[in-house]
Amino acid sequence: xxxxxxxxxxxxxxxxxxxxxxxxxxxxxxxxxxxxxxxxxxxxxxxxxxxxxxxxxxxxxxxxxxxxxxxxxxxxxxxxxxxxxxxxxxxxxxxxxxxxxxxxxxxxxxxxxxxxxxxxxxxxxxxxxxxxxxxxxxxxxxxxxxxxxxxxxxxxxxxxxxxxxxxxxxxxxxxxxxxxxxxxxxxxxxxxxxxxxxxxxxxxxxxxxxxxxxx
Amino acid sequence: xxxxxxxxxxxxxxxxxxxxxxxxxxxxxxxxxxxxxxxxxxxxxxxxxxxxxxxxxxxxxxxxxxxxxxxxxxxxxxxxxxxxxxxxxxxxxxxxxxxxxxxxxxxxxxxxxxxxxxxxxxxxxxxxxxxxxxxxxxxxxxxxxxxxxxxxxxxxxxxxxxxxxxxxxxxxxxxxxxxxxxxxxxxxxxxxxxxxxxxxxxxxxxxxxxxxxxx
DNA sequence: TAGATTGTTAATCGATTAACAATC
DNA sequence: TAGATTGTTAATCGATTAACAATC
Numbered sequence: 001x002x003x004x005x006x007x008x009x010x011x012x013x014x015x016x017x018x019x020x021x022x023x024x025x026x027x028x029x030x031x032x033x034x035x036x037x038x039x040x041x042x043x044x045x046x047x048x049x050x051x052x053x054x055x056x057x058x059x060x061x062x063x064x065x066x067x068x069x070x071x072x073x074x075x076x077x078x079x080x081x082x083x084x085x086x087x088x089x090x091x092x093x094x095x096x097x098x099x100x101x102x103x104x105x106x107x108x109x110x111x112x113x114x115x116x117x118x119x120x121x122x123x124x125x126x127x128x129x130x131x132x133x134x135x136x137x138x139x140x141x142x143x144x145x146x147x148x149x150x151x152x153x154x155x156x157x158x159x160x161x162x163x164x165x166x167x168x169x170x171x172x173x174x175x176x177x178x179x180x181x182x183x184x185x186x187x188x189x190x191x192x193x194x195x196x197x198x199x200x201x202x203x204x205x206x207x208x209x210x211x212x213x214x215x
Numbered sequence: 216x217x218x219x220x221x222x223x224x225x226x227x228x229x230x231x232x233x234x235x236x237x238x239x240x241x242x243x244x245x246x247x248x249x250x251x252x253x254x255x256x257x258x259x260x261x262x263x264x265x266x267x268x269x270x271x272x273x274x275x276x277x278x279x280x281x282x283x284x285x286x287x288x289x290x291x292x293x294x295x296x297x298x299x300x301x302x303x304x305x306x307x308x309x310x311x312x313x314x315x316x317x318x319x320x321x322x323x324x325x326x327x328x329x330x331x332x333x334x335x336x337x338x339x340x341x342x343x344x345x346x347x348x349x350x351x352x353x354x355x356x357x358x359x360x361x362x363x364x365x366x367x368x369x370x371x372x373x374x375x376x377x378x379x380x381x382x383x384x385x386x387x388x389x390x391x392x393x394x395x396x397x398x399x400x401x402x403x404x405x406x407x408x409x410x411x412x413x414x415x416x417x418x419x420x421x422x423x424x425x426x427x428x429x430x
Numbered sequence: 431t432a433g434a435t436t437g438t439t440a441a442t443c444g445a446t447t448a449a450c451a452a453t454c
Numbered sequence: 455t456a457g458a459t460t461g462t463t464a465a466t467c468g469a470t471t472a473a474c475a476a477t478c
Binding site: 040059068069 | 457461
Binding site: 014017018021025026046047048084085086098100106112113114115153177178185196199205207209210211213214 | 226227229232233236237240241261262263299300301305313314315317318319321322323324325327328329330368369375376392393395399400401407409411413414415416417418419420421422423424425426427428429
């Protein structure tokens with residue numbers, strides 16, 4: 001079954017989407033092996049899910065398998081990569097070249113999913129003109145012009161929370177459509193801009209509450 | 216309404232828990248102002264939720280308000296801090312003092328939620344004995360002994376994915392009960408150890424898929 | 431008092447899980 | 455063929471939202 005929105009795009013529940021991003025690296029590993037097909041049961045067992053969930057998640061993508069055999073691994077890998085957009089480069093600007101910004105810039109896990117941080121920005125004049133992991137650090141003054149010139153769609157905020165809203169405003173004004181926000185503040189943003197908040201304190205709290213429950 | 220588990224502990228849905236961690240910093244800010252009470256409507260409006268959701272989330276914690284007025288701010292802040300465990304220190308070991316590890320160690324947002332990274336560990340001999348943000352970097356050889364001695368319950372894995380499982384094994388063996396895992400791999404862990412996975416590539420994918428849907 | 435807001439029970443919605451026919 | 459596995463429809467479960475009585 002395929003649920004589509006008005007424009008014909010398949011709508012995948014976010015939890016399914018997240019799981020699909022977890023299946024993919026595992027399948028890539030498998031694809032270097034000898035077996036040709038993989039079943040939902042195998043995937044589920046390897047990653048700690050249940051087979052029906054894996055089957056349903058894959059069904060959302062429109063990818064089909066063969067009864068009795070499972071899914072052809074290399075085809076599954078290719079189609080999943082396309083479906084998740086890991087093959088299309090996402091030109092991105094990062095603002096805030098502190099510790100967290102640097103960690104994001106140097107994070108090896110992004111090489112496979114198409115994130116291209118083409119420049120970083122920082123308020124500190126001492127950092128401007130330097131490079132981190134080959135990424136040049138520029139002044140915010142150039143932000144808007146460069147967004148247009150380089151066709152940047154995504155912005156990452158790894159700046160202190162005090163400046164996050166101001167940075168978001170500049171991003172929106174520059175025409176950026178998606179913001180990945182690591183600052184623990186609610187950004188005021190027009191409806192047509194997508195914000196993905198990454199809140200580390202919140203994740204930690206979930207973990208520690210779960211701990212309380214079992215201890 | 217309060218849902219409790221067998222041991223009498225209140226069970227809060229994870230989404231509610233995450234929202235509560237977002238209300239709290241906002242309320243802390245408010246508490247330095249002049250108003251004494253805050254209503255669910257005010258919180259909701261400020262943070263982009265709906266009032267009934269805020270009310271329900273707060274109800275889960277057992278904190279009560281006053282009809283017509285709302286919730287007494289300072290009391291709400293205090294009780295939420297206790298409820299979320301932000302006032303109790305969580306002695307934690309971090310393994311993998313690379314870029315991400317350093318970002319976590321230096322992350323200012325943790326000061327309010329009780330995370331105490333008491334030591335870091337790394338495989339690189341050159342790093343051992345040095346300090347980052349006042350946190351000493353030690354050899355893995357000392358891990359187990361120190362877990363016992365310092366009463367450490369939480370472990371953070373910010374090491375490359377290749378070594379994540381091995382580190383997890385050591386953590387489990389040392390008696391750690393909760394693992395915050397930043398490596399994009401499924402950890403094989405006994406049932407009584409809680410794992411919280413932080414998958415950056417997955418979050419990025421959710422954002423970029425949402426972007427595709429509106430553009 | 432009137433009315434705003436809480437707290438709680440009920441309704442809705444969406445994701446997960448189960449059941450099972452279709453298929454190779 | 456028998457049996458494993460997919461794909462799909464239905465049932466269940468849990469979170470969100472609505473409705474409303476209680477309260478100050």
